[in-house]
Amino acid sequence: EVQLVESGGGLVQPGGSLKLSCAASGFTFSGSAMHWVRQASGKGLEWVGQVRDKPNNYATAYAASVNGRFTVSRDDSKNTAYLQMNSLKSEDTAVYYCTPWGGDFIDAFNIWGQGTMVTVSS
Amino acid sequence: DVVLTQSPLSLPVTLGQPASISCRSSQSLVHINGNTYFIWFQQRPGQSPRRLFYRVSNRDSGVPDRFSGSGSGTDFTLKISRVEAEDVGVYYCMQTTHWPPTFGQGTKVEIK
Numbered sequence: 001e002v003q004l005v006e007s008g009g010g011l012v013q014p015g016g017s018l019k020l021s022c023a024a025s026g027f028t029f030s031g032s033a034m035h036w037v038r039q040a041s042g043k044g045l046e047w048v049g050q051v052r053d054k055p056n057n058y059a060t061a062y063a064a065s066v067n068g069r070f071t072v073s074r075d076d077s078k079n080t081a082y083l084q085m086n087s088l089k090s091e092d093t094a095v096y097y098c099t100p101w102g103g104d105f106i107d108a109f110n111i112w113g114q115g116t117m118v119t120v121s122s
Numbered sequence: 123d124v125v126l127t128q129s130p131l132s133l134p135v136t137l138g139q140p141a142s143i144s145c146r147s148s149q150s151l152v153h154i155n156g157n158t159y160f161i162w163f164q165q166r167p168g169q170s171p172r173r174l175f176y177r178v179s180n181r182d183s184g185v186p187d188r189f190s191g192s193g194s195g196t197d198f199t200l201k202i203s204r205v206e207a208e209d210v211g212v213y214y215c216m217q218t219t220h221w222p223p224t225f226g227q228g229t230k231v232e233i234k
Contacts, residue, residue, distance in 0.1 A: 035223075037171075044214065044225055044226075044227050044228045045163075045171065045214055045216075045225045045228075046225070047222055047223045047224065047225070061221070061222070063222060097170060097171070101218075106176060106180075107159060107161070107176045107177065107218070108159075108161065108176075108218050108223070109161065109163075109171075109173055109216070109218075110173040110176065110182060112170040112171055112172070113170065114170055115170055
C-alpha cells in the first residue's frame, strides 16, 4: 500500500524553526521528486517547494513566500523527505502535506499524506 | 506565475442534479511537448486532497464515472453528472505546465 506519513508539526514562536518529516512507503521513493504543499485553515492549497531525485542532482525549488527560509531535503536510504522551516512567521501557520511527482506515478500529486499541523504563534 | 480562476466559488446543488465548475488560466497550459498538465482535486471535509483527473481528462483510479474533466488551452471544466452526498467538499484545479505549480482558489460544493 502506498503511504505518506507527515510528522514534526507543532506550536512554535515567530522567528523559530521546525523540521517536518515525510515517511514514504509502498513505492520507489528514490524515483520521485517530493513536494510540499500547505493549507492554512479554511484556505486553499499553496505549493511550497520540491526536492528532485538523484539523477536530477536533488535540485530544489521554492515558492517565493518561503524562499530563503525553508529548505527541502531527502534521505533515500530512509525513504523520507524533510522540510526545514526557519524564521517562521504567523502566515506560515498551516497544515503541511508532502506528495510525490513522477517515478512510479503518472504526473504529479496523486498521493497525499494526512498532513501535519504547524502553528506559529507567541 | 500562472493564475487559475475558478467559478463559481460556491456551488449549492440538489442531489441527483448536475454540477459544473470552471477553471480559467491566465495563459495557455499546453506544454512545449504537446501535453496539458492540468489537474482536478477533490477535498472532502476534514480530509487530504484527492486527485480526480490529470492531463485534463484522465480519470484516476476509483473516481466515479459521473465525474468528467474537459477543456483545452486556457479553459477547463469539471462536471458531475448527478451529484451525490459524498461529493460535498472543495474542488481545486491546478497546473504544472508552467513553473511554479499553481492552484485555483477552490470551489465549495454543498447540498441545497
